[in-house]
Amino acid sequence: MRAFLLFLCLACAAFTGFVYTSEGPRTEAAPSPAALAGIQLWQDKNCQSCHQLYGLGGYMGPDLTNVARKGDQYMSSFLKSGTERMPNFQLSESEIERICAFLHWVDQSGSARVSADAVHWTGSYIIKP
Amino acid sequence: MRPLHRLLVGFSLALLTLTLLVGTISAFAFLFPEASNRSIPFYMLRPMHVSAALFWIITGAVSGILIYLPKVYPFAQPSPRVERSFVLLWLSTIGVIFTAYAFKKFGGREYWAFPPWLGIPLLVAWVCLLVVYFRAWRSRSDSPLYVWMWTTGVVAFLATFLEQNLYHIPWFRMSFLRELTVQWKSNGAMVGAWNQMIYGTALFLMVRISGDEKLAKSRSAFFFYFLGLTNLMFNWGHHIYNLPTNHWIRHIAYAITMTEWILLVNIIRGFRAKLASDRKYHYQLPYRFLAASEYWVLANLVLALFMSIPAINRYTHGTHITVAHAMGATIGINTMILLASFGYALKIDRLGSALRKNIAKYFVLVQVFLVIFWLALISAGVLKAWRETVLGMNSFDEIMRPVRVVLYLFAIAGVGLFFSMLPIIRAYWLALKQLGQGAKNVSHNTIQQPMEEQPN
Numbered sequence: 001m002r003a004f005l006l007f008l009c010l011a012c013a014a015f016t017g018f019v020y021t022s023e024g025p026r027t028e029a030a031p032s033p034a035a036l037a038g039i040q041l042w043q044d045k046n047c048q049s050c051h052q053l054y055g056l057g058g059y060m061g062p063d064l065t066n067v068a069r070k071g072d073q074y075m076s077s078f079l080k081s082g083t084e085r086m087p088n089f090q091l092s093e094s095e096i097e098r099i100c101a102f103l104h105w106v107d108q109s110g111s112a113r114v115s116a117d118a119v120h121w122t123g124s125y126i127i128k129p
Numbered sequence: 130m131r132p133l134h135r136l137l138v139g140f141s142l143a144l145l146t147l148t149l150l151v152g153t154i155s156a157f158a159f160l161f162p163e164a165s166n167r168s169i170p171f172y173m174l175r176p177m178h179v180s181a182a183l184f185w186i187i188t189g190a191v192s193g194i195l196i197y198l199p200k201v202y203p204f205a206q207p208s209p210r211v212e213r214s215f216v217l218l219w220l221s222t223i224g225v226i227f228t229a230y231a232f233k234k235f236g237g238r239e240y241w242a243f244p245p246w247l248g249i250p251l252l253v254a255w256v257c258l259l260v261v262y263f264r265a266w267r268s269r270s271d272s273p274l275y276v277w278m279w280t281t282g283v284v285a286f287l288a289t290f291l292e293q294n295l296y297h298i299p300w301f302r303m304s305f306l307r308e309l310t311v312q313w314k315s316n317g318a319m320v321g322a323w324n325q326m327i328y329g330t331a332l333f334l335m336v337r338i339s340g341d342e343k344l345a346k347s348r349s350a351f352f353f354y355f356l357g358l359t360n361l362m363f364n365w366g367h368h369i370y371n372l373p374t375n376h377w378i379r380h381i382a383y384a385i386t387m388t389e390w391i392l393l394v395n396i397i398r399g400f401r402a403k404l405a406s407d408r409k410y411h412y413q414l415p416y417r418f419l420a421a422s423e424y425w426v427l428a429n430l431v432l433a434l435f436m437s438i439p440a441i442n443r444y445t446h447g448t449h450i451t452v453a454h455a456m457g458a459t460i461g462i463n464t465m466i467l468l469a470s471f472g473y474a475l476k477i478d479r480l481g482s483a484l485r486k487n488i489a490k491y492f493v494l495v496q497v498f499l500v501i502f503w504l505a506l507i508s509a510g511v512l513k514a515w516r517e518t519v520l521g522m523n524s525f526d527e528i529m530r531p532v533r534v535v536l537y538l539f540a541i542a543g544v545g546l547f548f549s550m551l552p553i554i555r556a557y558w559l560a561l562k563q564l565g566q567g568a569k570n571v572s573h574n575t576i577q578q579p580m581e582e583q584p585n
Contacts, residue, residue, distance in 0.1 A: 001351060008355070012362040015381075016292075019314060020307070024374045028304045039302065043237025049172040054309060054372050055447030056239065060159060060171050062525035063447060085162040087170050109305045110373035113518075114443050123440040124383050127373045 031105045038102025065112035068104040075100050137192040144185035149547045151178040156540035176242035177230050189467035190326035194279050196474050198265050205265035215257035222250040273345035278329030285322035289315045317365025331466045367437040386437040418469035425461025444518045450510030457503045475560035484556045494549035502542035509535040
């Protein structure tokens with residue numbers, strides 16, 4: 001049993017190494033300094049409490065993975081004054097720009113919705129870049 | 130029970146109360162955000178609820194291990210100072226975390242939404258716990274399975290906690306997909322880690338209640354332990370099926386998760402024996418909580434297995450079905466086992482008959498409200514999946530309009546759950562108090578006796 005446990009631990013370590021270092025099918029651009037600052041703001045304001053990225057996060061508001069496709073003006077209007085459901089966070093212009101830069105970067109990483117064509121006969125997905 | 134352990138149990142029960150209270154308020158804040166935004170907005174309530182639930186489970190699991198470890202290793206070297214350091218550091222950090230939330234200071238990560246520097250005292254506290262655990266632990270070839278599970282749990286928690294914090298290294302942030310993959314790799318495995326601690330305690334209790342040591346030494350029990358461990362290490366990918374990462378991450382997670390059908394078949398096969406043992410030990414209150422957790426394991430396993438098929442996950446991901454699974458597991462399985470564990474440690478079967486009857490009565494109510502709560506979440510999820518993925522609606526407000534109606538039922542069931550759990554928690558508090566008074570009397574007598582004998 002101990003040998004099997006050791007084998008499992010080694011397999012897990014190797015698997016972890018692959019997960020960390022392997023490049024995905026999609027080439028991602030490195031985040032801009034504004035996008036990096038946007039990540040920090042996203043976390044400081046606890047945005048994931050209400051919003052999802054790739055379906056992960058809270059369900060109060062919509063998934064924002066691809067919201068950047070609607071344009072900066074669309075995103076800014078929500079960020080500036082909030083809505084009935086979303087509080088106004090009193091963000092400055094530069095803070096709004098940073099969050100928009102972050103959401104643009106997220107959008108470039110892929111699509112939140114998996115198309116029906118991606119479903120393989122085995123039940124798994126084959127998501128094309 | 131030692132005073133330090135009583136403190137841990139009392140603190141855990143306070144966290145459970147807080148979880149239920151904030152969870153109930155959060156449900157209404159979700160439905161009526163305009164009103165809650167003026168006082169406590171949802172983005173403050175959710176991390177409070179999640180953190181309270183998470184710390185209730187982890188602190189409760191650790192309490193069980195620390196209380197039962199001396200029963201497994203009666204001659205082990207105790208480490209009272211290190212143990213006290215763990216308890217004080219762990220509890221005070223949790224206190225600071227809730228204070229940070231009250232001042233709107235967040236770290237913004239799922240599960241760990243507090244400012245990241247607070248991870249340092251938690252890490253130090255966990256290292257202290259490992260010192261306490263491994264000073265007592267003895268490597269034996271015939272160690273019962275619950276010891277294997279506890280050991281796996283405490284070590285895996287440390288590993289996943291460290292992994293969860295890798296995002297502080299800039300390289301992990303250079304790719305959004307890598308960052309999210311590693312975050313959910315660690316989150317998924319961390320759930321497996323605390324499940325090992327809690328299921329270990331459940332097995333320990335089953336052995337103690339039935340007196341059958343074979344339960345923790347059989348080959349099949351070890352087979353299912355290794356199955357669980359394999360899933361802990363490799364099945365986390367089902368959280369991120371729709372991320373455009375490497376296909377093999379998805380395929381491995383899918384293949385490994387499907388091995389849990391074996392577990393489901395085993396539960397169904399053992400159902401008749403389970404019903405017989407339910408009748409045999411029904412009079413014992415801790416056993417009832419354990420038995421309830423097994424039914425919830427069955428229900429949540431069925432749900433989890435279907436959700437883990439990517440073709441089905443395409444519909445369920447990002448819906449309240451995921452919440453049903455998370456809450457069904459934390460309340461139905463983890464909380465039931467922890468209440469069994471505390472009930473056994475606090476000797477609730479020795480409470481007065483009125484209190485025992487009360488626990489039994491409210492136990493039934495908890496199960497009823499939990500079923501309604503769980504089904505309402507699944508219904509809300511199905512409705513959202515239908516409108517979003519099948520009908521292809523794009524407007525979030527349009528998708529959510531009928532879903533919110535179903536969530537009223539969920540919120541009402543949540544209120545019912547809160548008020549039916551309160552009398553149980555109160556009875557546990559009374560048992561804890563009685564135990565404390567008993568311990569005081571014992572120590573008082575042991576101090577007084579020699580003094581009374583002095584004149585002779």
